[in-house]
Amino acid sequence: MSVAPNSPSHPEMSKFVDISQYMKQLGANARMAAEVLAQASPKIKNLSLHEIAQVIDSQRAAIKSANLKDMTQAKSDGLDAAMLDRLLLCDDRIDAMTEGLRQVAALQDPVGEISEMEYRPSGVQIGKMRVPLGVIGIIYESRPNVTIDAAALCIKSGNASILRGGKEALNSNQAIYDCIKQGLKQAGLSEHSVQVVNTPDRAAVGVMLNMSESIDVIIPRGGKSLIQRISKESAIPVIKHLDGICHVFIDDMADKTKAFDIALNAKTRRYGVCNAMETLLVAASVANNILPDLIDAYVEKGVQLRGCNRSILFNPAKITAASDEDWDTEYLAPILSIKIVDGMDQAIEHIKRHGSHHTDAIVTEDYTKARSFLRRVDSSSVMVNASTAFADGFEYGLGAEIGISTDKLHTRGPVGLKGLTSQKYIVFGDGHIRA
């Protein structure tokens, strides 16, 4: 474990012998804060979110100046333009942060919700009450706005959080955390309700992933390599998705207009998002009717096309041959692979082999095939006659999302406030005893 004593940018580290001791202190703080936060009223939690928003608003200059330090360092370290863009905190992004806080405050509080209270033959009434998970560890890259998103969702769902952002954003995250602490205090909540790891040392992540006694779930946000590393190393359950290799299958019973609109929207609405379509599957019998117009539309939008042998024939000048690797690639870019299949069975087989359990859609007017596709495709979102772009916490009515799960345990698909909670059983009796 490395030591980071008396480092000027994170003075509090000097109190600890090493990273491990420092992280364990955060863990212990979080456990205590979680107990109180789990019982906090919606009023207090919402108040804290509004207070944080207000402090951020009033501390704009400090936040931007801290961000400038990070940006200057990042530029001198030679970070690429995309990374610099993600790191930047301009006024618009600060506005988005405060707006996000207010939106989360406006959401229904999930904690304490009682449901399914039913009388049993014994006479007792049994149902469920929604409870927070406890302490959530969030590990992300150098996008400082994630600090606010994550803090807001965790506070609202009654969970204490330990946030570990990319080291390039250390100053920005600390400036934001100063606002969070002040807002929490103004609302009467412990500043340990949210804690931001205050060291650039990567060893902190390794320690964090083994703090099972003080962290209940880890949510990584960022690129695939980060998420892969975290799920491999973590001794704590991880809520995650690795890839978004999403498919649209145009069935032979598809409506041509719907197929055109959906296939175009799913690819070209935004390229760098996990719910974008990466592979288009088209039933052979309708390819002739549907593909030519679609190919023209993609080309016009500047989308590179890579096809199977059969699809290349539709426009050999514009479609290059897809390699085996293409079917397993999340492009996150204006590139699309196209495959002509004999029918739905082959489409489902392709999705099974190459998909990532994220989002897959069928376009069809056939009732039985729609039903069968929904049941057979093992993805966290399965759609009929809708664009994969709808796979999103806001579109699903979750209000906000902290991530997407392509796993099956605990939660699947976009994860909102309810995904950060569990349910305990509650039992009402009138002196009932069991025979």
Place this chain on the structure above:
Amino acid sequence: MSVAPNSPSHPEMSKFVDISQYMKQLGANARMAAEVLAQASPKIKNLSLHEIAQVIDSQRAAIKSANLKDMTQAKSDGLDAAMLDRLLLCDDRIDAMTEGLRQVAALQDPVGEISEMEYRPSGVQIGKMRVPLGVIGIIYESRPNVTIDAAALCIKSGNASILRGGKEALNSNQAIYDCIKQGLKQAGLSEHSVQVVNTPDRAAVGVMLNMSESIDVIIPRGGKSLIQRISKESAIPVIKHLDGICHVFIDDMADKTKAFDIALNAKTRRYGVCNAMETLLVAASVANNILPDLIDAYVEKGVQLRGCNRSILFNPAKITAASDEDWDTEYLAPILSIKIVDGMDQAIEHIKRHGSHHTDAIVTEDYTKARSFLRRVDSSSVMVNASTAFADGFEYGLGAEIGISTDKLHTRGPVGLKGLTSQKYIVFGDGHIRA
């Protein structure tokens, strides 16, 4: 990894170089079977359960003869009476197994259930469909009837399963598995839908706990040391409970009759079960009114009493002093610890420090305290005016239970068929695209 070639009692092992290769083959088999089982109709799954019941019924002699081998070996190995009793398969227990299969067949099939389909402002309709988890690994001790319980719940919930029972029950489990295989086949399902690990080598468990690629969740059933070891070693998420240190708190606003009935039932209905009360907490102001009768009733039932300083005074002849350790002990025996507390806050504090998040109950007529206790006590079941004995899958209407979870991730409390499933999002559109 140890090698067990040509061992007479498990001939198929001879095909494999070592335990690791054998276990991985089971894993690969299970993955393939899980895909088919996930799509199987309720009719086929129920048919398989009835067929298995019938085969077991007709193979009674073979099962009992295999069990006799295990019993003889166990006796010569000097197993204690309790273990021998758990290992024994008599006609009554075989009847209970077939009855259990038929009960599970009669339960509602959870797979494919569609719920919460709501229209969103965008016009798409979004909801959830229930899906199996995939492959479930179950590790248990030498109670061969668990083989049938576990297999039945996994088949019904559409999950393939890998079952690893205690080595003392190897012959019994294989005889039962022969019946399962035949029943599955008769219903047209793969015999790999359920697989029983066929080696006494404990190394099999170690391999199993690291097969993340082929097992989605591990459920250990048995004593605390088994479960502790498994949760520590497992690289796969574990659904478990360690202890059942359950409390009943008699509040100063308790109805005396209800308090008496509940406190007596929660302790004395059955002693060796995880939902039995281990510690009785009594508000000081009503102790005088309630404790003397209760103490007499416990003594009459042969329950040993261990008390705090204040409670001993009520019957120094019958109550011995509780040690610090007592408050953290799951007796699973006719022993009860009693503590007098100043009021609800102190009772909740005691439960927080000494409880095991299993089941805790308050007896009170006070509305506000009932509500507060329900919210503040962080246990998988929290009860008002009901005996902790109700914490049970059958009593909760789950039909059957594969275990109890005192954790929060994925599922809490008794785990039935739904606890063995997840939910994916499904989206219905009419050609909808996202703006």
